[in-house]
Amino acid sequence: MAELIINNIGKLYRPREGEVEVFENASVRIEGGVFSDISERPLTPATDAAKVLDAGGMVAIPGIVDPHTHAVFAGDRTDELLMKLKGLSYLEILSSGGGIAKLLRERIGEFMRWGVTTLEVKSGYGMDRDTEVKQLQAALEVETLSDVVTTFLGAHIIPPEYSDKREEYVSFLTDVMIPYVAERGLARFVDVFCDRGVYTLEEAEEILRAGKKHGLLLKIHSDELENLGATRMAAELGATSADHLLLSEEEDLQAMAEHGTVPVLLPGTVFTTFLPHYPDARRMLDAGLPVALATDFNPNCPLQNPFFVAQLAVFKMRMMPEDVLKALTVNAAKAIAEPQRGMVEEGLPADLVLLEVKSFTEALYRLGYDPIRVVVKGGKVVRRWVNGAR
Numbered sequence: 212m213a214e215l216i217i218n219n220i221g222k223l224y225r226p227r228e229g230e231v232e233v234f235e236n237a238s239v240r241i242e243g244g245v246f247s248d249i250s251e252r253p254l255t256p257a258t259d260a261a262k263v264l265d266a267g268g269m270v271a272i273p274g275i276v277d278p279h280t281h282a283v284f285a286g287d288r289t290d291e292l293l294m295k296l297k298g299l300s301y302l303e304i305l306s307s308g309g310g311i312a313k314l315l316r317e318r319i320g321e322f323m324r325w326g327v328t329t330l331e332v333k334s335g336y337g338m339d340r341d342t343e344v345k346q347l348q349a350a351l352e353v354e355t356l357s358d359v360v361t362t363f364l365g366a367h368i369i370p371p372e373y374s375d376k377r378e379e380y381v382s383f384l385t386d387v388m389i390p391y392v393a394e395r396g397l398a399r400f401v402d403v404f405c406d407r408g409v410y411t412l413e414e415a416e417e418i419l420r421a422g423k424k425h426g427l428l429l430k431i432h433s434d435e436l437e438n439l440g441a442t443r444m445a446a447e448l449g450a451t452s453a454d455h456l457l458l459s460e461e462e463d464l465q466a467m468a469e470h471g472t473v474p475v476l477l478p479g480t481v482f483t484t485f486l487p488h489y490p491d492a493r494r495m496l497d498a499g500l501p502v503a504l505a506t507d508f509n510p511n512c513p514l515q516n517p518f519f520v521a522q523l524a525v526f527k528m529r530m531m532p533e534d535v536l537k538a539l540t541v542n543a544a545k546a547i548a549e550p551q552r553g554m555v556e557e558g559l560p561a562d563l564v565l566l567e568v569k570s571f572t573e574a575l576y577r578l579g580y581d582p583i584r585v586v587v588k589g590g591k592v593v594r595r596w597v598n599g600a601r
């Protein structure tokens with residue numbers, strides 16, 4: 212059983228649903244891909260074959276979890292930045308699904324480089340059965356060390372050819388796609404973009420109910436451009452998460468608290484789409500909600516660096532460092548029903564990131580600074596920057 216010891220961790224952050232515990236001068240022992248010993252004194256190898264890494268006083272946090280990405284879009288959309296700057300509204304370009312596996316592998320590798328060891332990937336750029344299935348399959352089968360959780364988002368936009376027969380497309384989703392995807396285990400979640408100009412509250416409810424009936428867990432894109440009541444509706448159906456939440460009201464927060472729905476906030480999208488305000492994270496935290504953060508990586512928000520998201524959370528939403536850390540780890544894991552992720556506990560999978568800072572707060576304070584030095588996934592060192600040691 213491969214053994215890895217990391218000694219001399221200046222501060223080891225152990226986020227849990229309640230508090231974040233911090234171990235000083237900590238060490239971890241990893242065996243068989245899980246943490247087997249977490250200590251506040253140096254550990255000695257149990258076997259000759261053990262690898263020992265000196266963290267040089269760096270900070271360690273759990274592997275970051277990104278619970279909301281649209282990482283399967285096709286192609287590079289750099290040109291769209293120019294279009295946005297010229298004042299054009301974002302054009303949804305339907306993808307062909309071609310070459311997606313290669314693109315996806317590169318993108319997941321880039322996430323890993325930023326310390327993201329588990330991520331959610333949504334379909335939703337196909338809009339026909341074969342392309343949607345191809346996207347989900349690519350996300351499930353991609354050769355990567357990361358853990359990938361898939362979400363069926365056939366209800367991303369209304370395909371233009373269905374604009375005057377919407378109910379036909381909704382029936383196609385509820386009667387054909389959802390059973391197909393659920394039966395084949397292609398997705399854990401079903402999701403709907405319920406907002407002005409996309410899916411109505413009634414359509415969204417129909418789609419989520421169909422997903423639930425077929426054993427999928429539920430997610431919703433809600434309260435981004437208008438509050439249609441989608442957060443409350445989804446929470447009452449038992450949704451695992453509700454995402455965006457710029458315009459959520461008191462009753463939405465209450466419904467989430469009552470039904471255990473995790474609020475997932477995506478400040479990167481607010482930033483890139485010039486929206487007027489950020490979600491009210493403080494109010495959600497005061498209501499006792501386990502706020503999670505995500506990149507929303509998509510052509511409109513080409514963001515894969517979770518520290519940029521974290522800095523928006525601090526500077527635009529006034530989140531405290533401890534809440535930000537939980538939002539990137541334990542709460543994000545909860546948002547994708549991966550309760551073993553986002554924590555550093557004996558017996559749990561050993562995903563860990565070493566940061567070259569003296570505290571997690573310093574990583575939030577230093578704007579644009581890249582603190583990542585070592586990424587451990589399932590007990591293996593998968594990224595290491597040689598100059599990183601202090």
Ligand SMILES: [Zn+2]
Pocket residue numbers: 279281432507
């Ligand atoms: Zn999204």
